[in-house]
Amino acid sequence: MVYILNALTIKCLNKGKSIMVRDNNTYFPSSKWLENAHVNSIDKYNEIYEESIKDPDQFWTSVADRIDWYKRWDKVSDVDYNKAKISWYLNGKLNVSYNCIDRHVESGNGDKTAIIWEGNDPSEDKKYTYSELLIRVKKFANVLKSLGVKKGDRVCLYMQMIPELSIAMLACCRIGAVHSVVFGAFSADSLRDRINDSSCKILITQDTGVRGVKNNIPMKENADKALINTPSIDSVVVVKRTGVNIEMVDGRDVWWHEETINASEDCEPVEMDSEDPLFILYTSGSTGKPKGVLHTSGGYLVYASYTHEIIFDYKKNDVYWCTADIGWITGHSYIVYGPMSNGATTIMFEGVPNYPDFGRFWDVVDKHNVNQFYTAPTALRALMKEGNTWVESRNLSSLRILGTVGEPIKEPEWKWYNKIIGKENCPIVDTWWQTETGGILISPLPAATPTKPGSATLPFFGINPVLLSDEGEEIEGNNRQGLLALNTSWPGQMRTIYGDHKRFFDTYFSQFSGYYFTGDGAKRDKDGYYWITGRVDDVLNISGHRIGTAEVEGAIGKANGVAEAAVVGFPHDIKGQGIYAFVTLMTGIDSSEIILKSIISSVAKEIGPHAKPDKVQFAPALPKTRSGKIMRRILRKIAEKDVNSMGDISTLADPSVVESLIKGSIQV
Ligand code: PRX
Secondary structure, three states, rough: OEEOOOOOOOOEEOOOEEEEOOOOOEEOOOOOHHHHOOOOHHHHHHHHHHHHHHHHHHHHHHHOOOOOEEEOEEEEEEEEEOOOOOEEEEEOOHHHHHHHHHHHHHHHHHEEEEEEEEEEOOOOOOOOHHHHHHHHHHHHHHHHHHOOOOOOEEEEEEEOOOOOEEEEHHHHHOOEEEEEEEOOOOOOHEEEEEOOOOOOOOOEOOOOEEOOEEEEOOHHHHHHHHHHHHHOOOOOEEEEOOOOOOOOOOOOOHHHHHHHOOOOOOOOEEEEEEEEEEEEEEEEEOOOOEEEEEEEHHHHHHHHHHHHHHHHOOOOOOOOEEOOOOOOHHHHHHHHHHHOOOOOEEEEEEOOOOOOOOHHHHHHHHHHOOOOOEEEEEHHHHHHHOOOOOHOOOOOOOOOEEEEEOOOOOOOHOOOHHHHOOOOOOEEEEEEEHHHHHOOOEEOOOOOOOOOOOOOOEEEEOOOOEOOOOOOOEEEOOEEEEEEEEEOOOOOOEEEEEOOHHHHHHHHHHOOOOOOOEEHHHEEEOOOOOEEEEEEEEEEEOOOEEHHHHHHHHHHHHHEEEEEEEEEEEEEOOEEEEEEEEEEOOOOOOOHHHHHHHHHHHHHOOOOOHHHOOEEEOOOOOEEEOOOOOOOHHHHHHHHHOHHOOOOOOOEEOOOOHHHHOOOOOOO
């Protein structure tokens, strides 16, 4: 049972302060978890948290022993936020693929299932043991070598959720190549820009992809379009997923299956420095150009591994499922590196929650006896809307822990998750983190932390969140709201923006000296619990996907007839946030279906279909200050239909613009 905590008092230390939880909307971890969990009480959490903050070097030293090192580090950390300089486990040597595969085989767990691949179609699944995975990874690592890939080279992976994606990632880290996974829904243009930004040498893709009712996603065709302008790419490796006919370019393109069949099964892992790059993952920021977030080997692996074990209370025989796409950080840290470094059985799902019907997630849980299930609130909202019959016909009794990530979870879907999926028997971990953080920073621990629907609760061990005022003053005490920042580092933190360290400093460390600024707002409630209130910069969160308003505006601006566009978010029932575009056309051009279509297709072409606007409003002019800056605050209010609390509009160059925007009609 999950107990609702009523007038119960729990002493909890957060940032050295005592907090009390006695809210009647607080859920207490079920008693059956208390005994065997890794962290089995709030007192234990407090004790470890306190130690981790008091002596971080000692704490992160003991945590890092979970990883096999060729050589231990000389110094635990060297961090200077004023220079954006972050290093962990200095001069430590390891190999990530060795830690994720070989060591499990060597310790006698070679026959354990490493990956359960569940295809888009329910009839398709595959299992790979750790021994089988090792052979495949070694073979593909040799293929990469034969194509001239060397330590430090960048390899772009543009794939759907097929096993070869994980194999390719692990093969890259075996030989020290740096992978850059580009989410399979990104357009050819986005792929091209990402390849060029990090000068990737090789691209790995697939013929076509399947996802829900889409059974021919033109992956190779998109790749070919991108490759017209990518001078750094020497070769393309193509996985045959669907077997449809595709063009292969002589001298450039090779088939995965043909190259691997005779490849050697011998490939020693390369010794990597702790601070050698592991991967680049592009994410959106407040400018039009995505940032190549760079993570390095030692600290990232330690952090992904430890958080996976503790936050999901992972145990040796568990079947763990994170439904994310590996194209995003959640898939990197909590499908591949975290679970596999722990020798877990991790599920990789190619499909979508509503195909062939709305019970698909629960079929997979039932079929594979999933113990930990980790998903996004947007998926829960979409499924909740379809009613409970899809759930009731499936056996979910294997579930022990439920998780969410990517966006704030609201009370209705939290309660539905708790009651209908977890049968009031599974703690929910609402995990807050970012591409930049590498792993979870704020989250309940399932058998320790009383939870409140919608709150990510308390910081993980070693994590020091603070709330800042707009002026950068630390906001002390509870019942306060501010900008969420971190004043110390942790091993999983990103190290730089690929090729642009100045941008790294400017984006995260320049606004508030001595802090890593997350870009999120948060409030700390009376009990010291954190509630993430959302982005405070120009970044949208659409179905848990991060999209910069500037990127969408740039794409709209490329459509014929468009003079200017401004994009804001608005509350969306399923997606959490939707995209609302205000568009001004060139003089003499009238709004029309054709223009609307060209706007939508320009966004799909420049970014990908996931960034298409939900609403477009043609506007004669946009609200600008006298210095020409668009006042998005006003546009947000209009998009949210909250025009009565518009605030001061007197600084606008032309306040009458607002009236015409309020009266204007929406086109999509
Ligand atoms: O705004 C926060 C939101 O997602 C942002 C990070 O997005 P991304 O780098 O794509 O990583 C998503 C997966 C880790 C954050 O700045 N976010 C993430 N988790 C939560 C969240 N907002 C509220 N609650 C969460 N649990």
